[in-house]
Amino acid sequence: MPEKKTKSFILRIDSDTMDAIEAWAADEFRSTNGQLQWIITEALRKAKRLPKKKKEPEQQ
Numbered sequence: 001m002p003e004k005k006t007k008s009f010i011l012r013i014d015s016d017t018m019d020a021i022e023a024w025a026a027d028e029f030r031s032t033n034g035q036l037q038w039i040i041t042e043a044l045r046k047a048k049r050l051p052k053k054k055k056e057p058e059q060q
Contacts, residue, residue: 011036 013021018032025035044050 021035021039022032025032028035028038030038041050
């Protein structure tokens with residue numbers, strides 16, 4: 001399975017929102033970064049904005 005490429009960026013967010021995200025992450029046993037990735041992925045999935053996954057050829 002090929003490794004996913006990641007990009008880094010700076011996110012400015014107010015402290016109340018960050019506190020809520022950190023608490024949510026702790027509740028879900030995720031890192032804050034992992035929680036933000038999950039939130040973004042879910043929003044993109046619901047908006048049908050994620051790229052289509054390429055089907056791997058079946059092995060015979």
